[in-house]
Amino acid sequence: DSGVTQTPKHLITATGQRVTLRCSPRSGDLSVYWYQQSLDQGLQFLIQYYNGEERAKGNILERFSAQQFPDLHSELNLSSLELGDSALYFCASSVGPDQPQHFGDGTRLSIL
Amino acid sequence: GENVEQHPSTLSVQEGDSAVIKCTYSDSASNYFPWYKQELGKGPQLIIDIRSNVGEKKDQRIAVTLNKTAKHFSLHITETQPEDSAVYFCADLNTGTASKLTFGTGTRLQVTL
Numbered sequence: 001d002s003g004v005t006q007t008p009k010h011l012i013t014a015t016g017q018r019v020t021l022r023c024s025p026r027s028g029d030l031s032v033y034w035y036q037q038s039l040d041q042g043l044q045f046l047i048q049y050y051n052g053e054e055r056a057k058g059n060i061l062e063r064f065s066a067q068q069f070p071d072l073h074s075e076l077n078l079s080s081l082e083l084g085d086s087a088l089y090f091c092a093s094s095v096g097p098d099q100p101q102h103f104g105d106g107t108r109l110s111i112l
Numbered sequence: 113g114e115n116v117e118q119h120p121s122t123l124s125v126q127e128g129d130s131a132v133i134k135c136t137y138s139d140s141a142s143n144y145f146p147w148y149k150q151e152l153g154k155g156p157q158l159i160i161d162i163r164s165n166v167g168e169k170k171d172q173r174i175a176v177t178l179n180k181t182a183k184h185f186s187l188h189i190t191e192t193q194p195e196d197s198a199v200y201f202c203a204d205l206n207t208g209t210a211s212k213l214t215f216g217t218g219t220r221l222q223v224t225l
Contacts, residue, residue, distance in 0.1 A: 002155065031211065043156070043201065045212035058212055090155050098207035100146060103155035 003027065004104035006091050012110045018079040021107045025072055025093030031055070032074040033094075033101060034066055038087040049074055050097055078109070086111045114139045118202050118216025126224055131189045133219045135202035138183065142204040145178060145185045146213070150199045159200075160187070192223045 003026035011019055025032050034046040045058035049068035060066075063081075068074045078085060088108050092101040115138045125131050137145075143164035148156035162169045162176045162185065169176050175188040189196055199220050203213040 002157065004155075006155075033211070033213075035213075042217050043213075043215040045214070048211050050211075056211055092155075094211075097211040098144070098205075100158055100161055101213060102158060103148070105153070105155045 002102040002104060004091055004093050004102055006104035006107050008107060009105070010108045012112060013081060014112050015081055015083060017081050018077065019081065019109065021076040021089055023074045023091030023104060025074070026102055029093035029095055030072065031094045031097055032068055032072070033092040034076050035090045035092065036087050037090060055097060081111050083111050085109065114214065116202060116204055116214050116216040118219060120219060121217065122220045124222045124224060125192050127192060127194060129192055131192055131221055133187045133200055133202070135185050135216050136183055137204045139204065139206055140183070141206045141208065144205040144207050145176070146203050147176060147187050148201045148203065150201065156201060194223050194225065197221055197223045
């Protein structure tokens with residue numbers, strides 16, 4: 001158990017809808033990262049937050065947004081969903097930006 | 113990092129044999145190299161990591177070596193066991209400019225009895 005908690009584990013929805021994925025980092029970790037894992041793209045970095053502020057951005061679509069709250073949990077919002085958004089979404093956390101990242105077990109998103 | 117190449121994509125070894133997975137990175141400024149193990153239905157689990165000021169690191173049956181000149185790093189698993197069967201990912205990171213891990217494409221390791 002990495003200590004990173006992601007909910008829900010599975011999410012099934014339709015095209016055009018909006019979903020929110022939630023992540024609770026390990027106790028004491030200030031950095032939260034979001035990654036997408038798909039069969040054709042592998043593991044891709046989406047966005048990072050550190051102590052509530054956005055720190056780095058990857059190839060995150062404009063339809064996607066995230067935030068980190070004062071209690072350090074984070075949410076990833078995906079809107080106007082398309083079939084191609086079906087993937088595993090992982091959250092990771094670390095003590096600081098240059099420290100080892102520990103991953104949760106992910107949310108499997110299926111778009112029908 | 114910019115790009116990480118990982119080989120092989122699949123690896124089958126007999127129990128007790130050694131397994132070696134190799135990665136090559138392109139960003140000369142990368143200075144942190146973790147390895148992750150991902151089992152079915154789980155997230156990537158950090159198993160070992162190495163920083164650029166170290167050439168080799170060992171933790172029981174697992175070791176990682178880094179050749180900065182050639183921009184290569186490798187994972188070595190000795191005395192493999194069935195529970196080592198999983199997908200292994202290498203990654204790199206430049207801690208000075210960004211915190212995003214750039215992952216290799218993964219190696220599916222199968223340890224047979």
